[in-house]
């Protein structure tokens with residue numbers, strides 16, 4: 001199995017576990033932790049993709065809410081201070097990609113000779 | 125605002141917003157798809173599938189750039205706030221356009237792969253150590269995954285279930301996703317194009333996004349909300365003077381625990397509530413009172429300023445704070461009351477109002 005196939009297989013397993021969590025959570029878990037969901041069914045299929053993708057977070061929040069250990073105060077503290085770090089990081093990454101891309105770009109005259117970018121992998 | 129959840133909470137404004145979004149997307153594709161190969165930097169005709177992939181890819185990039193510009197623009201200028209109102213639908217549509225791009229790419233370039241198409245796209249090029257010929261596909265897959273997480277968790281249920289701070293933290297994935305998209309284009313499509321128009325458009329949009337975010341972050345740092353001052357009585361903090369208050373509006377102050385309080389003047393009485401909206405933690409203190417209710421400037425959730433509760437049948441609640449007047453100075457108890465706790469408003473004395 002190649003590295004890429006392992007990643008794809010792991011993704012498949014992740015999604016299957018997510019499907020199990022989705023069945024349990026949408027079936028009877030969510031109405032226990034959110035009274036607005038009680039008796040509301042039409043919107044539930046819309047949540048399936050989210051549960052498939054972030055099911056560990058779903059299980060963690062489900063546990064906290066079901067056990068009543070969720071502290072209300074933290075819900076009102078938005079992470080505003082992070083914005084500066086995000087803005088600087090984003091700007092640097094964009095500059096690096098644009099400049100890097102422009103610097104390595106090759107022009108393609110019709111008669112240019114082929115150029116090897118990296119050594120070929122030797123198979124045994 | 126939720127009572128019982130519905131699949132999509134549409135209203136007239138959202139219908140118009142979404143109709144414009146769809147029309148704009150169709151218009152973009154209708155202009156892009158018939159472009160002659162020379163305009164795209166191709167020396168020979170290209171297959172329609174490749175043109176499709178490029179059209180949807182370019183469309184997703186432009187949409188993502190606009191989405192990322194709306195936030196900082198709304199911070200810098202209130203008139204952009206209406207665009208923020210339904211930005212989540214914009215995000216979901218962008219994700220669908222990006223998925224279509226991926227569909228065309230996978231089913232063309234990897235159509236005859238003996239292995240799984242996704243595995244093939246990950247293994248076709250693994251030269252991660254070099255800039256020229258970097259596997260830009262991986263950057264695109266990463267960005268697509270982020271967009272999927274954001275779109276899949278955009279329903280209001282997720283906000284309430286995860287809590288706004290965690291939800292917002294998760295949705296900050298949009299920053300690395302956008303950086304990855306710029307890398308995907310700069311090290312991918314732009315490498316094979318002789319026409320520089322698209323390089324300039326990419327640079328203009330992405331640097332515009334970066335510049336706006338830096339400007340908004342700098343503005344927030346240079347004019348931060350004032351700190352509530354300590355007073356001799358440690359149980360209270362001073363927010364402002366009564367003369368700073370304007371009927372229907374608030375003064376915002378930061379409390380020692382880092383949270384913000386919004387002190388409103390309503391019908392000559394002072395009340396204090398959390399500045400963070402229960403929905404996405406929007407800045408309630410930057411909203412105003414409409415029909416006796418504090419109205420959030422981001423998506424219009426409303427709260428009674430005297431008890432932090434949304435009007436029935438809605439169920440959202442925010443914390444309230446005790447408030448008192450010391451002469452003309454407005455003071456709050458920095459310990460928040462649980463969400464929805466009624467607090468009697470403090471009337472302004474006649475003298476203080478003069």
Ligand code: FES
Nearest residue numbers: 401404406420423
């Ligand atoms: S943050 Fe959405 S209504 Fe306040």
